Amino acid sequence: MTDARTDIHQAIQDAVAVSLPQLGTVDFDAVLTSEIGLDSVQIMDLVMEIEDRLDVSIPVEVLAEARTLNELAGRIEPLCKDGEA
Amino acid sequence: MSLFDKFADVAKARADLDRAEIPPVATPIDAVHSATEGTIGGRRVILAGTNNYLGLTMDPDVVESARRALSEQGTGTTGSRMANGSYASHAALERDLARAWGWPSAMVFSTGYQANLGAISALAGKDDYLLLDSDSHASIYDGARLGHARTVVFRHNDPANLDRRLARLGDDARHALIVVEGLYSMMGDQPPLDAFIEVKKRHGAWLLLDEAHSFGVFGERGLGVAEDRGVLDDIDFVVGTFSKSLAGIGGFCVSRHAELEYVRLAARPYIFTASPSPAVIAATRTALDKVVHGQALRKQLWRNIHQLYGALNELGYTLGSADPGPVAAIVMPDRESALAHWYGLLDAGVYANLMIPPATPKGLNLLRISLSAAHSPDQIDRIIDAFGRLQKAA
Numbered sequence: 001m002t003d004a005r006t007d008i009h010q011a012i013q014d015a016v017a018v019s020l021p022q023l024g025t026v027d028f029d030a031v032l033t034s035e036i037g038l039d040s041v042q043i044m045d046l047v048m049e050i051e052d053r054l055d056v057s058i059p060v061e062v063l064a065e066a067r068t069l070n071e072l073a074g075r076i077e078p079l080c081k082d083g084e085a
Numbered sequence: 086m087s088l089f090d091k092f093a094d095v096a097k098a099r100a101d102l103d104r105a106e107i108p109p110v111a112t113p114i115d116a117v118h119s120a121t122e123g124t125i126g127g128r129r130v131i132l133a134g135t136n137n138y139l140g141l142t143m144d145p146d147v148v149e150s151a152r153r154a155l156s157e158q159g160t161g162t163t164g165s166r167m168a169n170g171s172y173a174s175h176a177a178l179e180r181d182l183a184r185a186w187g188w189p190s191a192m193v194f195s196t197g198y199q200a201n202l203g204a205i206s207a208l209a210g211k212d213d214y215l216l217l218d219s220d221s222h223a224s225i226y227d228g229a230r231l232g233h234a235r236t237v238v239f240r241h242n243d244p245a246n247l248d249r250r251l252a253r254l255g256d257d258a259r260h261a262l263i264v265v266e267g268l269y270s271m272m273g274d275q276p277p278l279d280a281f282i283e284v285k286k287r288h289g290a291w292l293l294l295d296e297a298h299s300f301g302v303f304g305e306r307g308l309g310v311a312e313d314r315g316v317l318d319d320i321d322f323v324v325g326t327f328s329k330s331l332a333g334i335g336g337f338c339v340s341r342h343a344e345l346e347y348v349r350l351a352a353r354p355y356i357f358t359a360s361p362s363p364a365v366i367a368a369t370r371t372a373l374d375k376v377v378h379g380q381a382l383r384k385q386l387w388r389n390i391h392q393l394y395g396a397l398n399e400l401g402y403t404l405g406s407a408d409p410g411p412v413a414a415i416v417m418p419d420r421e422s423a424l425a426h427w428y429g430l431l432d433a434g435v436y437a438n439l440m441i442p443p444a445t446p447k448g449l450n451l452l453r454i455s456l457s458a459a460h461s462p463d464q465i466d467r468i469i470d471a472f473g474r475l476q477k478a479a
Contacts, residue, residue: 039442041447044219045219052249055249055253
């Protein structure tokens with residue numbers, strides 16, 4: 001795993017601990033909706049927490065393409081590199 | 086495998102609610118007797134969850150305008166504004182709306198939902214950015230989905246959070262449209278508009294204010310929170326609906342920018358739908374005049390608001406907003422107590438709205454009262470009495 005990817009995973013883990021503490025340990029390969037049971041509002045709250053930790057803006061279009069946290073991390077990585085919204 | 090498999094969870098949730106004799110969601114209203122009274126499940130109730138803020142649905146002048154237009158122009162336009170659905174009255178209502186704000190341009194849409202869908206999807210194009218408050222109404226999110234702008238969400242009512250997102254855009258912030266609401270209908274809270282405007286100006290961005298729930302209620306002429314706070318000059322676009330204070334169905338967008346007219350050429354929810362019926366347009370024109378000159382109605386509404394908010398606070402309820410407004414969102418500890426309260430109110434002759442996740446922010450279970458200028462002092466007393474008895478029984 002690259003350094004950038006490690007940072008993103010850590011940020012996601014920290015964000016989950018803050019915005020979804022009830023989940024405990026999170027499986028990065030579980031489907032956010034059907035397997036973890038998150039609704040759209042919970043996913044949005046989680047993403048805003050991740051954005052603040054990484055100082056990056058994650059467009060909502062990205063969320064539609066990411067079914068799991070691993071997929072989300074993969075979509076965030078180029079955004080961090082570009083330093084763009 | 087079936088196309089319908091994906092509805093299993095939501096269908097089960099709905100079936101659970103529908104098991105009751107009177108379902109708390111999509112509750113059948115058997116009859117409407119006035120702006121504030123109806124019959125549900127054979128019982129006459131006070132309607133306290135209707136968004137009928139000024140009570141104009143039964144106003145004799147509004148009803149007569151609709152009746153006359155219905156007789157003279159028929160039941161529908163049977164066409165879109167771009168084809169055969171642009172009557173003189175549609176253009177007249179647009180002129181009325183523009184004049185109310187003192188701005189050069191206004192557009193009428195067939196619903197409030199379509200007003201946001203059309204305005205947002207057309208204004209923010211492929212190379213633009215949309216910055217949405219996280220508690221935005223579904224029509225705002227759907228407007229973003231219909232359009233091609235890059236969409237970023239900022240924390241609810243948090244100008245500093247918006248500031249950080251605009252800062253990341255650099256010069257591109259000049260192509261960013263910020264969308265906030267004048268009154269958030271779930272929690273009943275209002276935006277820190279001055280702070281948002283300061284951030285918008287500093288980054289050279291644009292601001293669209295959705296006054297769906299605040300129009301008619303706030304401001305000397307009822308134009309909404311921007312008028313109330315004296316910041317109309319700093320707003321680029323106002324979107325609103327006819328289906329609350331204006332007591333009909335439809336929506337609008339008004340702007341200080343004459344170029345709003347271009348949106349007519351690009352907004353698919355405006356182009357590819359039938360225009361509002363002549364009766365709706367006629368009723369809305371009369372209702373708009375009553376809103377703009379409705380200081381007495383607003384005075385009565387605010388008397389009701391302060392009375393209910395004061396009483397609910399005294400009873401120890403947790404409210405979604407500390408600032409009183411036409412929506413009183415009562416935060417319940419869980420779904421069971423929200424349901425018990427909803428049925429308790431109905432038994433006491435009060436119809437309210439039950440709001441449950443995922444429609445609500447932060448997974449909250451809410452009971453929502455929306456007040457009307459047409460609620461009499463006696464009706465407000467009965468609503469408060471019902472809450473008092475429920476609180477005592479809890």
